[in-house]
Amino acid sequence: MSPDDKKESYLVLDIDDWLTRAVLIEKNDGVYEAKAISEAPTTVDLPSLDVTIGVEKAVRSLGQSVGKEFWGADGPSGAHRFLCSSSTGNLYMMVAGVASMISAESAQRAALGAGALLTDVFSKDYPRPDFEMVERMRSMKPDMFLLAGGTDGGAVRQVLEMAHWIRTADVRPRFGSEYKLPLIYAGNIEARKQVSDVLPEEKYATKAVDNVRPLIERENLGPAKEAIYDSFMEHVIIHSPGYNKLVGWVDEPIIPTQAAVGKILYAYAVDRQVNLLAVDVGGATTDVYSIYHGVFNRSLNADMGLTYGVSNVMKTAGIENIMRWIPKQMSEGEVRNIIGNMMILQPTSLTSDDALVQQAAAREAIRLAVEYHKKIASRLKGVSLKRSIGDIFVQALEPTYLDMMKTQVVVGRGKVFGQSQITDAATLLLDALQPEGATEIMIDRLSVMPHLGMLLKANHEAAMQVLSKECLLRLGTCLAPKGRGNPGDVAMRVRMIKSNGVVIEDEVSFGELKTLALGNGETARLEVTPRRRLDVGRGKGKRLEAEVVGGELGLMLDARGRPLEVPTEKHNLAKWVESLKHGQKSLA
Amino acid sequence: MARNPWLEELFEMPELEGLRFQEEALVRKVRRIPTQGQVLVNIGDLVDPETVVVRGTVVNPEIHEVKIYEQLEVDTSEVERYMLKGEGDEVQKNEVIAIHRFFFGRASKVCRSPIDGSLETFLKSSGRVLIRGKPIPIELKAHIPGKVVSIIPSEGVVVECKAALIQGMFGIGGESVGQLAIAVDKPGEALTTELIEDKHKGKVVIGGSFATIDALRKAVRIGVNGIVVGGVDQKDLTDFLGYEIGMGITGKEKTDLTLIITEGFGVHPMKEGTFNLLKSHEGKQACIDGSTQIRARMLRPEMILPLWAQKNPGS
Numbered sequence: 001m002s003p004d005d006k007k008e009s010y011l012v013l014d015i016d017d018w019l020t021r022a023v024l025i026e027k028n029d030g031v032y033e034a035k036a037i038s039e040a041p042t043t044v045d046l047p048s049l050d051v052t053i054g055v056e057k058a059v060r061s062l063g064q065s066v067g068k069e070f071w072g073a074d075g076p077s078g079a080h081r082f083l084c085s086s087s088t089g090n091l092y093m094m095v096a097g098v099a100s101m102i103s104a105e106s107a108q109r110a111a112l113g114a115g116a117l118l119t120d121v122f123s124k125d126y127p128r129p130d131f132e133m134v135e136r137m138r139s140m141k142p143d144m145f146l147l148a149g150g151t152d153g154g155a156v157r158q159v160l161e162m163a164h165w166i167r168t169a170d171v172r173p174r175f176g177s178e179y180k181l182p183l184i185y186a187g188n189i190e191a192r193k194q195v196s197d198v199l200p201e202e203k204y205a206t207k208a209v210d211n212v213r214p215l216i217e218r219e220n221l222g223p224a225k226e227a228i229y230d231s232f233m234e235h236v237i238i239h240s241p242g243y244n245k246l247v248g249w250v251d252e253p254i255i256p257t258q259a260a261v262g263k264i265l266y267a268y269a270v271d272r273q274v275n276l277l278a279v280d281v282g283g284a285t286t287d288v289y290s291i292y293h294g295v296f297n298r299s300l301n302a303d304m305g306l307t308y309g310v311s312n313v314m315k316t317a318g319i320e321n322i323m324r325w326i327p328k329q330m331s332e333g334e335v336r337n338i339i340g341n342m343m344i345l346q347p348t349s350l351t352s353d354d355a356l357v358q359q360a361a362a363r364e365a366i367r368l369a370v371e372y373h374k375k376i377a378s379r380l381k382g383v384s385l386k387r388s389i390g391d392i393f394v395q396a397l398e399p400t401y402l403d404m405m406k407t408q409v410v411v412g413r414g415k416v417f418g419q420s421q422i423t424d425a426a427t428l429l430l431d432a433l434q435p436e437g438a439t440e441i442m443i444d445r446l447s448v449m450p451h452l453g454m455l456l457k458a459n460h461e462a463a464m465q466v467l468s469k470e471c472l473l474r475l476g477t478c479l480a481p482k483g484r485g486n487p488g489d490v491a492m493r494v495r496m497i498k499s500n501g502v503v504i505e506d507e508v509s510f511g512e513l514k515t516l517a518l519g520n521g522e523t524a525r526l527e528v529t530p531r532r533r534l535d536v537g538r539g540k541g542k543r544l545e546a547e548v549v550g551g552e553l554g555l556m557l558d559a560r561g562r563p564l565e566v567p568t569e570k571h572n573l574a575k576w577v578e579s580l581k582h583g584q585k586s587l588a
Numbered sequence: 589m590a591r592n593p594w595l596e597e598l599f600e601m602p603e604l605e606g607l608r609f610q611e612e613a614l615v616r617k618v619r620r621i622p623t624q625g626q627v628l629v630n631i632g633d634l635v636d637p638e639t640v641v642v643r644g645t646v647v648n649p650e651i652h653e654v655k656i657y658e659q660l661e662v663d664t665s666e667v668e669r670y671m672l673k674g675e676g677d678e679v680q681k682n683e684v685i686a687i688h689r690f691f692f693g694r695a696s697k698v699c700r701s702p703i704d705g706s707l708e709t710f711l712k713s714s715g716r717v718l719i720r721g722k723p724i725p726i727e728l729k730a731h732i733p734g735k736v737v738s739i740i741p742s743e744g745v746v747v748e749c750k751a752a753l754i755q756g757m758f759g760i761g762g763e764s765v766g767q768l769a770i771a772v773d774k775p776g777e778a779l780t781t782e783l784i785e786d787k788h789k790g791k792v793v794i795g796g797s798f799a800t801i802d803a804l805r806k807a808v809r810i811g812v813n814g815i816v817v818g819g820v821d822q823k824d825l826t827d828f829l830g831y832e833i834g835m836g837i838t839g840k841e842k843t844d845l846t847l848i849i850t851e852g853f854g855v856h857p858m859k860e861g862t863f864n865l866l867k868s869h870e871g872k873q874a875c876i877d878g879s880t881q882i883r884a885r886m887l888r889p890e891m892i893l894p895l896w897a898q899k900n901p902g903s
Contacts, residue, residue, distance in 0.1 A: 131653040131718050134709075161713060168709050168718075303835050308882050312834040333823050340822035340853035343836050344758045344882055 009079035010462065011062070011070055012451035013055060014257055015042055015087045020054040022062045023451045024070070024079070025462055032462035034448060034470050038062040044087045044240050051087065051242035075249040082454035083250045086257035087240065090117035090285070090302075091232055092174055094142040096166070097213075098124050098149035098158045101381040103187060106212040107148035109376060110186065110221040112298045114228035115256030116144070117285070122165070124149075124158055130165065137169035143236045145171060145181060145204075146224060147195065150188030152214045159187045163198040170203070175239050180205040182231035186212045186224040205235055219380055229255045252457060258287060258298065260453030265289050265411070266296045267456055268467060274408035277433065279366050281414035283307035283346065286365045288373035292401035297377035301369040306416055307346040310361050314339050317364035324566045325360035325431065327573035355420070359428055362416045366432035374400040404562075405436040405482060405537055411472065413444040422552050423580040426475045430513075430556070434564050436482045437537035438526070438546050441556070445473040474520055476551030480558035481534035484565075485510035491534055491559035495527040496548075508559040513576045515583025516557065518550025526555075554583045609754040609862060615892055616737065619728050620744030622646065627739055635730040635747055637765040637875055642728045642744045648721035652702045657715030659699040660688040664715030673707045679719060680704055731763050732875045733894050751875075752865055752893040754850070756816065759878025759889030760829065760838045761846035764792070766813035768866065768874040768893070772796040775863035778855070779803050779817050788812045792846075792874040792891075794866045797857040799847075804828050807845055814846040814876045816866065816891060819856040839879025846878040848889040869893045 010025040020043075024036045040057035043050055056071060063070040070078050093116035097104030100123040108121050119140040126133050145166065149159035166183070173181045183204045185195050192208040199206050207230075210223040233253045237243045247254065261280065269276040269291035280287040284305040289298050303312045314322055314336070323335055330353065338357045341347070350358060378400045410433055417425045425443050435441070448471050452463040481492055491510040496518070497503050504516055510531075518524055526548045532541040548555060560576070567573060625644020629635060656671075657664045673685045679701040686699040701707075701719055709718040734749030769791040771783040779795025781802045789810050795803075795817035801824035807815055826832050829841060850858050874893050881887035 129653055130714075130716070131651045134718070135649070135651065157713075164711065164713060168711065308836060311832070311836065315832040315834040333821055336822035336826075337852075337854040340758075340825075344880075345852055346882075 010455055010459065011059065011076055011079035011081050012448075012454050013058065013081075013083045014260070014450040014454075015044070015051060015054070015083065015085040016257065017087055018042055020051075020058045021447075021451075022055075022058040023448050024062050024066060025451075025455060025466055027462070031469075032459075032465040034446065034466050036062050036065045037446075037448070038065060042087055044242065049241040051240060052245050053242070055242075055246065075245065080458055081250045082252055082451075082458070083246060083254050084257045084260040084450050084454050085237060085243075085254055086115075090258070090300075091115055091228075091236065091256045092117050092119050092141075092143045093146060093228075094119050094122070094137065094140065094144075094171070095146040096122040096148070096162050097187070098162065100125050102216065103148040103150065103213045105378075105381065106219050106221065107146050107186065107224070109219070109297060110148075110212050110224040111146050111228065112300060112376060113221055113259075113262060113296060114225040114232075115259030115262065115298075116228065117300055117302050122162070124162065134165055134169045137166065137171050141172050141174040142181070143174050144228065144231055145183040146228070147183060147185050148187040148212045148224075150191060150211075151216060152189045152211050154188055156188060156191040156194065159191050160194055160198060163195045166204075167198055167200070173235075179235070179239060182207070182235040184209060184224060184227045184231060186210065186227070189214075205231070207231065217380060225259075229253060229259065232256060252454065255454070257450045258300070260450040261287070261413075262289055262296060262298050262453070263456055264449050264453035264463060264467060266291055267460065267464065269409070270294060271464060272409070275403075275406050276409040276411065277370075277402065277404075277407050278411035278413060279369060279429075279433070281306060281362055281365055281369075281412075281416050282309075283415075284309045286369040288369045290373060290377050290402060292377065292403070292406070295377075295401060297373070297401070299369065299373040299376040301365070301372055304365050304368060306358055306362055306365065306414075307342055309343075309365075310339050310358075311343045313361050313365045313368070316368060321364050322357070322360045324568075325363045325573070326356050327570055327577065328356065329570060330357075355424075358416060359420065359424060362428055363432040366428075370402070370433065374402050377401045404434060404439070405535070407435060407439055409440045409442065410435055411442045411444065413447075413449065417443040418445055418447060421581075422473070422475055423577055423584060426553055426556065426580055427513075427577050429475075430478060430480075430558055431564065431566075434480070434562055435478050435558075436480050436535075436562050438544070438548055439478050439480070440549065441475045441478050441551065442472045443475060444471055446471040474549070474551035476515070476518070476553040476556050477548040478556040478558050479526070479528060479536065479548070480560075480562060481530045481536045482562040483534040483540065484561040484563075485531055485534065487511040490531060492528050492530045492536065492557070494557060496555065497525040497527075499523055506557070508557045510559050510561065511572075512557070512559050512579075514557050514579050515554040517583070518548070518555045520551050522550045524548055524550065524555070552584065553580055556580065556583070609752070609865060611752050611865060612895060613751060613753045614748060615732065615734075615751045615753060616746050616748045617730075617732055617734075617892075618740070618744060618746050619730060620740055621726055621728050623726075624742045625726075627742065627745060629736050629745060631736055631739060633736045634734070635736060636733045637729060637731050637873070639730045640727045641730050641736070641747070643725070644727075644742075645723035645725050648705065648724050650703065650705075650721035651708070652719045654685070654699060654702065654717050654719060655715065656686045656699045656717060660686060660697045662688055662715075664713065667715035668710075668712055671710065673717075675707055675710050678706050685717065685719075731765065731877075732892055733873065749892075750895045752869065752891075752895065754862060754865065754891040754893075756848035756850045756878075756889040756891070757852055758836070758838070758882075759846065759848040759880050760825070760841045761814070761843050761878040762839050763875070763877045763879075764813045764846040765873065765875050766790050766792040768792050768794065768869050768872055770794045770867050770870050774857075775818065775860055776857035779815070781806050784810060784812065786810055792816065792876055794863070795858075796863070798855040800824070801828055804845065804847065808843065812845060814848070814874070814878075816848045816850065816876065818851045818858040819849050819854050820847070822853045825853075836880060836882030838881075839877070841878075846876055848876060848878050848891065866891075866893075 038061040043054035095107040104123040777796035792814035
């Protein structure tokens with residue numbers, strides 16, 4: 001293979017607990033495409049205990065599918081190589097700050113943004129006694145610790161006290177008690193030396209970076225996130241069997257899978273200059289990513305998912321909240337047994353009843369995850385706000401960035417979206433997130449977002465092309481008025497002028513979910529007049545004119561009301577899905 | 589499905605429609621305490637399930653924070669010079685651990701220990717100490733009959749025995765041992781209240797497709813050690829435990845019964861092979877463990893059915 005071939009070939013791998021997934025991205029007729037995808041079981045655990053065995057299988061299989069050899073004497077070859085990993089679970093982190101709502105919250109955002117699973121967050125105003133904090137630090141062995149606190153040039157004593165608590169707790173790493181625990185200090189710059197003196201060198205690999213909160217009114221997460229990536233590579237992942245070889249095989253440092261997903265979503269939102277909300281529903285966890293006005297946030301609901309974590313969703317949300325979404329009569333006992341079996345058996349194929357229960361549980365998993373995300377995606381606390389009488393009537397000073405009316409793109413990720421009917425995927429997102437105004441609804445159909453996040457730095461164009469053309473499937477734009485009305489009343493009048501000049505006019509009654517035919521990628525001019533007390537983005541009863549883009553389901557008109565009230569009559573739930581199916585057929 | 593990490597089998601386990609089992613295996617079970625202690629047996633010793641093989645102490649979770657500066661009415665920075673006890677010192681309940689004399693020694697303020705234990709940490713900067721309760725003694729039994737084949741210095745032993753081994757899908761309750769009693773005629777038969785009898789006290793009872801909640805409650809009342817059955821209703825299990833199981837990590841439930849379900853939640857006839865293997869061991873000893881951990885490094889509940897007489901492991 002000539003160097004020129006390599007120039008346009010990108011071999012990207014993502015390793016999770018079960019699968020090692022390799023993707024080959026190449027340029028074809030001037031356009032980048034995911035030319036091949038292959039999978040092999042991850043081999044980091046017994047009996048193999050060498051992650052490279054799975055990597056070799058995946059890469060060789062990829063080569064076979066395209067008739068090229070990508071495996072040389074020293075590992076993968078013939079292409080640029082990138083890798084992200086979430087094997088051995090997640091990156092388990094503890095964070096600590098001085099004030100829970102200031103430095104600890106910023107540290108929390110930095111860790112989550114870097115793809116971590118937080119085992120706990122500590123602060124001087126920790127609601128439990130200090131010794132419990134020490135006990136907790138000692139018992140929950142993390143992969144890494146992030147300590148923040150104090151503004152630059154501010155008080156030193158309190159952050160030093162936190163360092164003393166860490167020392168007292170003698171926090172040990174999750175794997176290998178003989179290793180040093182990576183500790184990133186991102187607090188008051190003037191306390192660096194003292195913090196480092198408090199934490200014994202033989203136990204902690206302390207690294208000082210710029211303060212996550214240099215000023216009360218300023219947050220600076222970048223250096224802390226970069227330090228987390230470095231420590232992940234140098235101190236955490238390197239201890240997993242075979243990773244020492246992998247590190248030498250790749251062109252860029254290995255980062256956590258969730259961080260790579262965050263990077264590609266952020267790039268997409270920034271490129272398109274949109275506010276974006278993405279949910280990633282896995283077997284054990286539910287991630288939420290948001291980018292509002294260029295500010296990135298990620299949150300993670302650990303132990304809430306659709307297989308291992310599904311019983312926890314039921315425990316937290318309550319069985320009645322799951323059952324309300326099931327569009328047929330089922331007894332509580334049946335639903336509970338299905339959920340229990342999903343947890344203990346993780347079935348690879350689902351019966352129709354299993355699928356209904358899973359979809360219902362997914363709605364609740366997302367709802368809970370987004371509720372939690374609102375706390376993470378919040379304006380900086382501790383900053384004094386000047387409020388005027390006018391602020392009482394606007395949302396400008398709401399504590400969270402998350403605002404469905406200002407969300408232009410919604411993305412669903414995870415098996416529940418990738419393996420279900422697109423109509424089910426669409427109603428799942430509409431029900432769980434309840435978008436308002438005009439929102440593009442997309443799902444990740446190819447499951448290569450982590451790969452594209454890894455590719456981003458080396459070839460932004462390639463990553464974005466594959467993302468837009470192959471990875472994200474646009475289901476359509478949803479137009480949903482905020483507010484409630486009487487069933488049967490006209491909620492909004494819609495006039496759609498297609499790019500070919502065809503004009504479609506329609507009325508949508510309150511409680512109705514329907515579609516207008518607008519092909520995938522086709523744009524149209526939309527004029528919407530909502531009923532007096534309903535808002536489609538311009539204020540109550542005010543007319544909206546917007547450019548919209550169609551998708552696999554056309555243009556979705558959702559007049560079921562916001563907040564959405566789930567009907568007690570099961571046939572109404574089934575009707576909603578049917579109306580989207582009807583729209584899909586009309587486009588076909 | 590991964591196996592219990594502290595079991596090693598010499599033979600490959602055949603898979604029986606999702607449930608793995610082995611009619612004859614050389615089971616090696618690691619018995620290890622999470623601390624340094626004293627191993628009480630030697631290599632080659634024959635043990636039975638009740639033999640204590642290792643003993644030690646673990647850290648007491650009871651810990652008290654004492655604000656010495658408050659009791660002595662001094663500044664936090666001054667506390668150190670009034671301390672009578674240092675880190676690591678043992679203390680008795682009400683023993684004086686710090687004293688502040690003033691008025692030329694005529695008056696004093698003292699600080700006493702709230703519990704028996706030891707002074708674990710002195711926090712100089714905040715004038716406080718952490719006092720932890722006395723270590724808690726623990727001991728570990730062999731759980732299976734067999735021969736001690738290796739010693740883990742100061743921590744435990746490996747016990748070996750020839751046995752049949754069956755994994756279940758899910759369980760609650762920890763380790764238990766009892767004589768195997770078959771309460772149903774067929775693997776599709778439900779285990780109801782009437783089938784649980786007084787004679788089952790101390791035994792491991794095998795049901796068929798399903799156990800009712802009343803049967804589980806009666807089993808606890810009678811003193812049954814364990815139940816192995818095809819399925820139970822998830823709601824019944826929740827009611828039985830009194831709380832909702834969130835994550836699939838079990839084994840530490842405060843119930844006097846170990847329950848193993850071999851197939852799943854709901855009504856599920858036990859697989860013929862499993863039922864027949866269990867039936868062939870009727871009246872013999874069964875060592876069971878309901879501990880389950882769903883997710884990475886999966887742990888399934890297990891039934892170990894020793895194949896030899898406990899005092900004659902070579903036979």
